[in-house]
Amino acid sequence: MSACPHRQRELADRENVFLDTAQALIQRDGLLNLQMSRIAERSRYAIGTLYQHFASKEDLLVALATRNCLSRVDLFRRAALWPGPTRERMLAVALADLMVMRDKPEYFRLTQFVWSDVVWNAASPDSRRRSLAASAPLAELVDGIVAAARSNGDLPASVALEPQALTIGPWSLCLGLHTLAHVDGMLDAHAAGDPHRLLIKHLHYLLNGYGWQPLFDPADDTAVDAQVERICKAVFGTACPAPSPQLLTSPETSHA
Template sequence: MASTAPHLPTQPDTSLPGESRKQREIRLREARILAVARDQILEGGYLGLNMDRIAAQIEYSKGTIYQHFRNKEEILLALVNDALNTRLRMFRAAAAFEGPDRVRLATIGAAAEAFVEHYPYHFKVEQIVRAASIWEKTSPERRQLMQTCEHSCMGTVVEIVHGGVASGDLTLPEGVRPEEVVFGMWSIYLGVQIISHSSDTLADIGIDSPSRSLRLNQNRMLDGYGWRPLSDDFDYSGHMDRVKQQIFRHDQFSQ
C-alpha cells in the first residue's frame, strides 16, 4: 500500500481540538475518499461510483477504503451528510442576519438557493439515498446524523417564524402553527427542486426561471398570512440576490 502522506487532501494542516495525529490522518483520508467519490458522481451518477476506481485514484488498496466505508451506499450517505452540514451552517449564518423576521426568512431562502447552486450533485444524491434499497444498506449512525441535521435546519427556520409571531409582524389563524407555515414553504421549495431536476421542458410551459417562480409563490403565501413587511413593501428578491453575493459565495462555504 502506498504511503499515506502524499495523498492527504490539500486543506489547512490543522487538527481539531483534542484530535490525535492518527485521528487527523483518518479524517483527512476519509475526506479525500469523499472528494473523489463526489467527482465520480458528478461525472457518471450513482452508476459511476465505483470502489475500485476510488482506490485507484487515491492510490490505496480497496481494503483501506472499506475501513472507512463498508459499501458505496455508505459513501453516498456520507456525501449527503457533508452537504447537509454545509447547508446547516449556511442557514445559521442567514438566521443571524439583522432585520425583521420575514427578511431573515428571505435570507434563509437565499441560502437555500445558493446551496443548490454551489452543490448541484447533492439534490440527486439525496434522492438516491432515500430509496429504500439504498437506505437499508447504510449504517444507523450515518442515518441518524442525516436526520439530526435535517431537524436542525428546519428548527432554525421554525424559530424565525416563532419570532415573527412574537414581534407582532405575523398573526397566524387559530389552529395554524409555525411548523405548518415552514412545512408549506419547504413543500414549495422541494417541489420546485424535484421538477427542475427531472424536467427539461419547463420553458415550453412558460416557466423560464423556476427560482423566480419559487420566490413569487413563497412570497404570495406569506403575504396571504399577512406577514409584514409584505412583498409590496420590501424588495425580497433584490435582497436575496444581494445576500447571495455578500454572504453565500462558494468560497465562504466550501466543503
C-alpha cells in the same frame, strides 16, 4: 492520552479522502457509475479499508450528501440572523439555497439520489441517524425565524403549527420546485417561466396564507424581482442568483 485525538484525526482525514474521491468520480463519470472499488483504487487504499469507514455505497453517498449539505450552514446562518423582517429572512433562506444551486448544482443532484427510497432505505440506521443529526443546525436556524415571527407578532397566533411543522411547508415547496427544475423540459412543458422567480412567488403566496406580515403581492413581477435583488445584496452582498445553464440537466445523465 494523546494517541486518541491523533487517531481520530487520522480517521477523519482518511474519510475525507474517500469522500473527496467519490465526489470527483461522480462529477467525472456520473452517479450511476460510482463503484466502491474505483473509490478505493483512486484513493490508494485497500477496499477493506474503505469498508471500515462505510459499510456500503449507500452509507458513503449519505455521508457525502450530508457533508455537502453542511456547506450551506454559513449562508443559512447569515439569512437567519440577518436583522431584517422575519418574512424576508425566510425568503433569504430560499435564496441561499438558490445560490448553492447556482454554484454547486451537483450537490442537489446527489441529494435527490440519496433521498430516494432506493438509497436512503438501503443505508444503515446509524448512517441515517448521523446524517439527520448533522443537518439539525440548518433546521434549527429556520425554526428560529418562525419562533421570532410568532414572538413579535409577524405570524398570527391562529397559525397553530409548531415551528418544526410549519417550516415543512416552505421546505417542501423549495424541494419540489428544485426537483422539477432539474428534470429537462418539465417546467417548459407547463410554460412556468423562470423557476427562480416562480419559487419566490409561490413562497409569497404560502406566507400570505399563513398571514405572515407584512403581506406581499406576488403578482407584481417587478416588485418580486426588486425585493429579491435587495435581499441578496443586504444579506449576502451579491446579486440575486441567475439560472445556471446546468439547472435543467437531468441528474441521470449529467456528469457535472
